[in-house]
Amino acid sequence: MTQARISEFVVGLLFGIGLIVSGMTDPGKVLGFLDLAGLWDPSLAFVMGGAVMIGLVAFTVAKKRSATLLGGVLQLPKSTVIDKRLVIGSLLFGAGWGLAGFCPGPALVSLAMGQSKALLFVAAMLAGMKIFTALERRNAKA
């Protein structure tokens, strides 16, 4: 259990540092990538490329294993459905991403850097997640 906790913390650290090094914590850089018609900054393609290069190897190994290196359950996603929820949710997310240049991970890192706009963004994002939970509960009852 302790080993798992240490690993989770280290993963969070590496992930956060990776976001800073890559430039993802700068909304101006993110929007520079999303602005194909303006001055285009292709950097984010390199972020994704680097991450997926390692990820491809890791998940190829993971798919062949039945347990984690700590002997725990390897929880690979089972859902394969491509439905309205997936597409509409992704459309909303992409629109929000394009408006501010923040996605969830970088927003958390910027918040810890003391950016007041990141605090505002994270507060709104958590509210959005709460709204989602509330709507799901209401629909489940109906």
Add this chain to the structure above:
Amino acid sequence: MTIDWEHFTPWASLAGGLLLGVAAAIFILVNGRILGVSGIVGGLLPPAKGDWAWRLTFVAGVLAAPLLYQLVATPAAVRIDAEPVMIVVAGLLVGIGTRYGSGCTSGHGICGLSRLSPRSMVATVTFMAAGFVTVFVVRHLLA
């Protein structure tokens, strides 16, 4: 298409990307979990019995990252141009959208593409397209 050579950082972005990949690799191989920030955070609202500690430790690591980074280097200056009202609208959309679509740039983007999951590929293409269109509308149609 005009490249923004002034802000283009291929090596730093590749290096940062490799780190993100290593983080995702450790998370699946050691902890058996998908590194998806929106799902991890969303699962804390509200926290479920027996399923919150790992989420919290991960988030603590993410929040500690800039503190550790600042000990050895100065983070580059950031540009946050959006007005506060826009930031709030963006945050709400990202919060609702990532939960409804079951993932964001990390879960669907990095992990999903690495798993070669068609579902995540559709999600990634969709949110990227929505991002491109939104920036086009905001910067070139409304401005």
